[in-house]
Amino acid sequence: MDAAAPRPKENQGEPLPRVDARLKVTGQAHYPADLPTANLAYGALATSRIAKGRVTKLRLDDARAVPGLLDIVTYGDMDKVDKPKFGNSGATSIGPLHDRTIFHDGQIIALAVAETFEAAEEAAQLIRAEYEEEKPTASFDSPGTKTVAAAGKSPMFKEDVKAGDFDAAFAAAAVKIDQRYSTPTQHHNPIELFSTTAYWQGDQLVVHEPSQNVTGWKVELARQLKMDPANVRIVSPFIGGAFGSKGPMTPRTAIVAVAAKRLGRPVRCVTSRMQAFGTQTYRAETRHRIRIGAGKDGRITAFAHEGWEVTSRPDLYVVGGTSATGRMYGYGSVLTHVSLVQADRNTPGYMRSPPETPYVYALENAMDEMAVALGMDPVEFRRINEPKTEPIGKKPFSSRSLIQCYDQAAAAFGWAKRDPKVGAMRDGDWLVGMGCATAIYPSAVAPCAARVRLTSDGEVRVQCGSHEIGTGIRTVAGQMASERLGVAIDKISVEMGDSGLPPAPVSGGSISTASVCSAVLKACDAIRSKLFAAATAEGSPLAGSHNEEFDLADGKIVAKSGASAKVEDVMKIMQVGAIEEYAEFAPKGATPEALKKLYAGTPEFHGGEQDEDSVKYAFGAEFVEVRINRYTREIRVPRIVGAFAAGRIMNTRTARSQLMGGMIWGIGQALHEATEVDRRYARYVNRDLQDYLVPVNADIKDLQVILVPEVDHAVNPAGVKGLGELGNVGTAAAVASAVYHATGKRIRDLPIRIEQLLA
Amino acid sequence: MRPFVYEQPTDISTAVAIASRFATDDDQPTRANAQFIAGGTNLADYMKLGVAEPNHLLDLNQLKEAALRQIQVTDGGIRFGALVRMGEAADHAEVNRRYPVIADSLRLAASGQIRNMASLAGNVLQRTRCEYFRETSWQCNKRVPGSGCAAMDGFNRQHAVLGVSDACIATYHGDFAQALIALDAVVHAEGGHGARKIPFAKLHRQPRDTPHVETDLAAEEIITAIEVPAIPWARRSLYLKIRDRESYAFALASAAVALDLDGETVREARIALGGVATVPWRAGAAEEALQGKKLDEASAGAAADAAFAGAHPRQHNAFKIELGKRTLVRALLETRDMKV
Amino acid sequence: MSQPSALSTNGLSRRKFMAGTVSAAAAAPLLASRAEATAPAAAQPKLRQPVITSLRINKQAYELSLDARTSLLDALRDHIGLTGTKKGCDHGQCGACTVLVDGKRVLSCLSFAVMNDGKDVTTIEGLASTDGKLHPMQQAFIDHDAFQCGYCTPGQIMSGIGCVNEGHAESENDIREYMSGNICRCAAYPNIVAAILQARGETKGA
Known part of the structure; x- marks a missing residue:
């Protein structure tokens, strides 16, 4: 097998090609802005050029004079619609056209709608606003910020975790560090542009928009438009990359829906790449202070992690990664605190491993510094601090294969050949450095519904309102049905990305495979039970046998004894042509309202740190080699190895691809990605892919992913830990450690760039 | 985007005549009513952004003069037709053999697709990618004369340290032009007053207090060819481009170097610097510093110091002075060590 | 070099103009002369x-x-x-x-x-033939899982074919460099390189 399709090891599924692969390579996969729509009108946004103040006047005459202009939606036109709400389904509480107040740069001030895209764009560019401008607050250190404690401000971030007496332990520690780290503003920049297409069929509203959360959006959009959610449908069959950016709905959706209603025809608004920086969410800028104290033997006795995060004026978005970093190692004592710093910025949001990417970066960079301070190999340092139970609640880990990950990745990487001395490794004019770091991500799961139908001729249809954002969820959901129903994958169709389907939770937090597969498993098992019951009924072919002794394979019910009966024949006895089961999965520990909340678009998350019995995480270890030119100091990553353990792997091909993508994201976090803010105006400067750099093909050379076998029955019925976000946690710290190893320079502020290494 | 009338002149004189008809006396080519388009990779981008707003777009791709599309190798050097695409020139065997610095500068620019589209003349005339220039909501003296410069005290990591003025610090981002200015290329142009030759070094204008005046060209003038003289020792030449990522990014600093060596002693050096200046930048002081010297790390360093003696850093781009020097040192040493 | 077609005598290409204001574009295959x-x-x-x-x-x-x-x-x-x-x-x-x-x-x-x-x-x-047989580059992208969300994929595939036909797919490093104008935010880059390597030979002949 080639690299893309790793041979499955224990508890790992076959590397089947993606079920939608053919559609994707032929241009037949229809992303929301591709869906054919008759009589379409085109919308274009006009946005604010100031970050704080009021729009005093909008001059629309020039725009209205553009031939083909149909309508301009602006202040006053949204008055009959409720303002957005901030939460998992809503990106912000700012209703940009409800109020002339400007809260941030790039805020929507109008939507121009025209017969053609060209006319709409021309008109939007001709909309002129006059402002009453105020001096905005850009970020940390700007005058006018307001700082509040984060604990309790988000359902996802309940408390500042702590354990023991940090102050005493830190004071007494033989070896200690006290350092500060920072991560920049970053934007997801999926390659698919954000778009909304809306049309009305009587009082029914249909919205085509790339979404990671069709059920949540349906409910939230219906609330804003004061409609029955049953009359709102969100359609998102393919999503061109999401990474969290399409989790919460933005205010644009309702504005386009209103435009479509006013015109009585479909309206499509594709947001420009530049406009997306101000109208969508982003990864908040963060700062960290980390203190670690240890004995000379390398055992950590004291760990403190303080974080500061930028958010908007109206919404308290919490990044909050201390619940994971506070449980990472066997610290003797733990102190954490997270603060939110409000500025005149748009509201941040979830971006791939939202809490862990910045917080684990800080922790793991500090761990490497501590290993240096101790004169200890960084892998050994982690091995020494491997815990039996997590330090906060003293709960066991449902499974924890971190050391196996380190061992396998270190062996594949050739860590033993590393000369630990700083600057000791060279290749001609290139300084060589090697570093490593831990990856961690909570293994959460949420309620989910699915409908599965098996026909007598062996065709299966799986329906679930989850979202194919590139993870391979369609494929693995199909694989689960294939396995449980004994039907080949090419006989299975999987429908997703439509709020008319059985509800699934938001495709975020790496919960989808666990949640969706658990629901599909439950529906399939209900079909199995019906079939087995019928097959063993009086007068049936397998009468007298017990249910649990059966399996389904190749269209047959097969008993342990070897006796079998065709599914087709059993369905004849049942006098049915198909069996269809609707299953609602609720994880262990779910509240009595859990399923109701799923339909309301506000699903409960379980697992991670939240369960009583154990904490649940997936782990990994990443090793990187960097090369830095001795003259010009550009940094390249010719080699990266990651080993990850994430419970059951449904499909080694899609799992590897996701982890690989995550690792490359990590390289981007380390070396490339930063949204620059003009601090005078609180405005984004590099609002496009010319200046917001992400890795390109030439940046990636030798990359290896190792899937470490792990069995965990406690996480969820499917035994699956998510891994879509695991891969890019820790990578940036591994790069920073390698840069230190090559140069002796400890870079604590991301991204690491040439200028930091020139001095 | 503003609407425009699209026309396809089929010979150079017609193209010039149409452009002249719409030009006013003080028109800069970039602000003219009628503007030329070839590959479109720069102009179409700026039209979408509302930075360029021509009423007439004159598509040069139907011009019938065959030489516009040819690369001619002669005893006198090499002549690039203005409409030759970057990719074609980059892959041209004789260009690679005689002038590695030209081939490198083309190959390291943009992407494969853009190089297939962009014409050579269009490439040398590409306008700055300054973020504050690109977006019409910022103040920009280059885009709107006299409106101010938001980059001066803004986020100016990309910006120039050489050839700057109080009005503009926007970087000239092109690569090919650095090779051309180093090799004393000559530009052939045709306009309302007939044909003329412009030394490449005179084509671009430093911003001074008129940053909107970017070139020496008149509004109706068309570049027809770029001629590079024969320089036998230009086989010892290269273009080194330093950037944040490995490919598809503008230079933070770059150096075009050609060396005529007598053993390890420099008979003549040609040096141009990219990513650090407002226009294609010939580093004459560095060339002089090297003449007659043994080329080693010390003399290269002294040349680099000379090259950046007049540099003016701003808040975020001060590192470009040190990076630019190191880029030049590395480029000089790598050129010295080339097997020719 | 042959002269561009549709030349007229006034130095302008003979363009065709349609009377009237902006209208929804006619997008029909060419059936009759206009x-x-x-x-x-x-x-x-x-x-x-x-x-x-x-x-x-x-x-x-x-x-x-x-x-x-x-x-x-x-x-x-x-x-x-x-x-x-x-x-x-x-x-x-x-x-x-x-x-x-x-x-x-x-x-x-x-x-x-x-x-x-x-x-x-x-x-x-x-790209695919009328009988549904995929172009070798399309098949190679499937074989090597050279995409995740699939959005950049059509561009990657077209660029991959162009890259091979230009003669710039001679080595892995060549492919990486000459495919760097196609950003894949899911970052399937190593798989894209593997796919182009696989399809290189057949694409040249295609």
């Missing part, structure tokens, strides 16, 4: 006057009445309904809109459709 809509060659074009543009797309002829501002990308997507070609940035920064024009890979977002009059355009929809 001579009745063709103005005399000497007529001066006017602002906002639609321009008749002939394109040969995936071996089928189209005659479109277009706003001169329409990019080749928007012409394909909005006027012809070939939505396989994607808009990722609309400014030449991502490569998602890559198509082949007269066999060469270009960015359709930076090309006005009218500038492609008379040209041969190949899009992702034109």
Whole structure:
């Protein structure tokens, strides 16, 4: 097998090609802005050029004079619609056209709608606003910020975790560090542009928009438009990359829906790449202070992690990664605190491993510094601090294969050949450095519904309102049905990305495979039970046998004894042509309202740190080699190895691809990605892919992913830990450690760039 | 985007005549009513952004003069037709053999697709990618004369340290032009007053207090060819481009170097610097510093110091002075060590 | 070099103009001559006057009445309904809109459709043969899982074919460099390189 399709090891599924692969390579996969729509009108946004103040006047005459202009939606036109709400389904509480107040740069001030895209764009560019401008607050250190404690401000971030007496332990520690780290503003920049297409069929509203959360959006959009959610449908069959950016709905959706209603025809608004920086969410800028104290033997006795995060004026978005970093190692004592710093910025949001990417970066960079301070190999340092139970609640880990990950990745990487001395490794004019770091991500799961139908001729249809954002969820959901129903994958169709389907939770937090597969498993098992019951009924072919002794394979019910009966024949006895089961999965520990909340678009998350019995995480270890030119100091990553353990792997091909993508994201976090803010105006400067750099093909050379076998029955019925976000946690710290190893320079502020290494 | 009338002149004189008809006396080519388009990779981008707003777009791709599309190798050097695409020139065997610095500068620019589209003349005339220039909501003296410069005290990591003025610090981002200015290329142009030759070094204008005046060209003038003289020792030449990522990014600093060596002693050096200046930048002081010297790390360093003696850093781009020097040192040493 | 076609005597290419204001574009395969809509060659074009543009797309002829501002990308997507070609940035920064024009890979977002009059355009929809057999590059992308979300994939595949035909797929490093104009945010890069290596031989012959 080639690299893309790793041979499955224990508890790992076959590397089947993606079920939608053919559609994707032929241009037949229809992303929301591709869906054919008759009589379409085109919308274009006009946005604010100031970050704080009021729009005093909008001059629309020039725009209205553009031939083909149909309508301009602006202040006053949204008055009959409720303002957005901030939460998992809503990106912000700012209703940009409800109020002339400007809260941030790039805020929507109008939507121009025209017969053609060209006319709409021309008109939007001709909309002129006059402002009453105020001096905005850009970020940390700007005058006018307001700082509040984060604990309790988000359902996802309940408390500042702590354990023991940090102050005493830190004071007494033989070896200690006290350092500060920072991560920049970053934007997801999926390659698919954000778009909304809306049309009305009587009082029914249909919205085509790339979404990671069709059920949540349906409910939230219906609330804003004061409609029955049953009359709102969100359609998102393919999503061109999401990474969290399409989790919460933005205010644009309702504005386009209103435009479509006013015109009585479909309206499509594709947001420009530049406009997306101000109208969508982003990864908040963060700062960290980390203190670690240890004995000379390398055992950590004291760990403190303080974080500061930028958010908007109206919404308290919490990044909050201390619940994971506070449980990472066997610290003797733990102190954490997270603060939110409000500025005149748009509201941040979830971006791939939202809490862990910045917080684990800080922790793991500090761990490497501590290993240096101790004169200890960084892998050994982690091995020494491997815990039996997590330090906060003293709960066991449902499974924890971190050391196996380190061992396998270190062996594949050739860590033993590393000369630990700083600057000791060279290749001609290139300084060589090697570093490593831990990856961690909570293994959460949420309620989910699915409908599965098996026909007598062996065709299966799986329906679930989850979202194919590139993870391979369609494929693995199909694989689960294939396995449980004994039907080949090419006989299975999987429908997703439509709020008319059985509800699934938001495709975020790496919960989808666990949640969706658990629901599909439950529906399939209900079909199995019906079939087995019928097959063993009086007068049936397998009468007298017990249910649990059966399996389904190749269209047959097969008993342990070897006796079998065709599914087709059993369905004849049942006098049915198909069996269809609707299953609602609720994880262990779910509240009595859990399923109701799923339909309301506000699903409960379980697992991670939240369960009583154990904490649940997936782990990994990443090793990187960097090369830095001795003259010009550009940094390249010719080699990266990651080993990850994430419970059951449904499909080694899609799992590897996701982890690989995550690792490359990590390289981007380390070396490339930063949204620059003009601090005078609180405005984004590099609002496009010319200046917001992400890795390109030439940046990636030798990359290896190792899937470490792990069995965990406690996480969820499917035994699956998510891994879509695991891969890019820790990578940036591994790069920073390698840069230190090559140069002796400890870079604590991301991204690491040439200028930091020139001095 | 503003609407425009699209026309396809089929010979150079017609193209010039149409452009002249719409030009006013003080028109800069970039602000003219009628503007030329070839590959479109720069102009179409700026039209979408509302930075360029021509009423007439004159598509040069139907011009019938065959030489516009040819690369001619002669005893006198090499002549690039203005409409030759970057990719074609980059892959041209004789260009690679005689002038590695030209081939490198083309190959390291943009992407494969853009190089297939962009014409050579269009490439040398590409306008700055300054973020504050690109977006019409910022103040920009280059885009709107006299409106101010938001980059001066803004986020100016990309910006120039050489050839700057109080009005503009926007970087000239092109690569090919650095090779051309180093090799004393000559530009052939045709306009309302007939044909003329412009030394490449005179084509671009430093911003001074008129940053909107970017070139020496008149509004109706068309570049027809770029001629590079024969320089036998230009086989010892290269273009080194330093950037944040490995490919598809503008230079933070770059150096075009050609060396005529007598053993390890420099008979003549040609040096141009990219990513650090407002226009294609010939580093004459560095060339002089090297003449007659043994080329080693010390003399290269002294040349680099000379090259950046007049540099003016701003808040975020001060590192470009040190990076630019190191880029030049590395480029000089790598050129010295080339097997020719 | 042959002279460009459709030359007239006044030094201007004989363009065809359609009377009337902006209208929803006709996007039908060329069935009948539109001579009745063709103005005399000497007529001066006017602002906002639609321009008749002939394109040969995936071996089928189209005659479109277009706003001169329409990019080749928007012409394909909005006027012809070939939505396989994607808009990722609309400014030449991502490569998602890559198509082949007269066999060469270009960015359709930076090309006005009218500038492609008379040209041969190949899009992702034109690769598979009529019996459904995939182009070797398409099959290789499936075999090597060279995509995740799939959005940049049509551009990657068209660019991969262009890259091979240009002779720039001779080594892995070559492929990496010459494919760097196609951003894959899911970061399937190593798999894309493997796919192009696999399809290289068959693509050259295709």
